[in-house]
Amino acid sequence: MGDIESVSVTELPDDFTDDPTRILLDVREGYEWDEAHVRGAVHIPLGEVPGRIDEIDLDRxxxxxxxxxxxxxxxxxxxxxxxxxxxxxxxxxxxxxxAGKPVDTGDATS
Structure with a gap:
């Protein structure tokens, strides 16, 4: 899609908790997050991103x-x-x- 870069899940770590250089933003709805999410990801539903952009560390x-x-x-x-x-x-x-990568479930602090 145009100039937007993409990356395969196989090129990513299983956990973003202690990754000082990258941030994984999950833009799914809350119920989707609860079902399965990547450990260390930041959860902000798509419709809320514009109003919550300051919660994303854009230096990473x-x-x-x-x-x-x-x-x-x-x-x-x-x-x-x-x-x-x-x-x-x-x-x-x-x-x-x-790809068989691990997930967390439930309403975790994001």
């Missing part, structure tokens, strides 16, 4: 994940138009789970 490399990539591309288009670079996780959580 931004990676965006959703269910299958559609919402990730939409929010990255929005962010790129505002001068914020980032990368979409190709295939989203469907690809993450399909």
């Amino acid at each position: 490399d931004l990676l965006v994940v959703c269910r299958t990539s559609g919402r990730s591309y939409r929010i990255m288009e929005y962010l790129l138009n505002r001068g914020i670079d980032g990368t979409v996780v190709t295939g989203g959580m469907v690809a993450w789970i399909g």
Whole structure:
């Protein structure tokens, strides 16, 4: 999709908790987050990102994940138009789970 960069789940670590250089932003809805999410990801639903952009550490490399990539591309288009670079996780959580990568469940602090 245009100039938006993407990365495969297989190129990413299993846990972003102690990653000082990257941030994984999960833009899915709360019930999707509760079902399965990447450890150390930051959860801000798609519709809330514009109003909560200050909660994202933009000094780190931004990676965006959703269910299958559609919402990730939409929010990255929005962010790129505002001068914020980032990368979409190709295939989203469907690809993450399909690759057998670990997930956390429940309403964790994000």
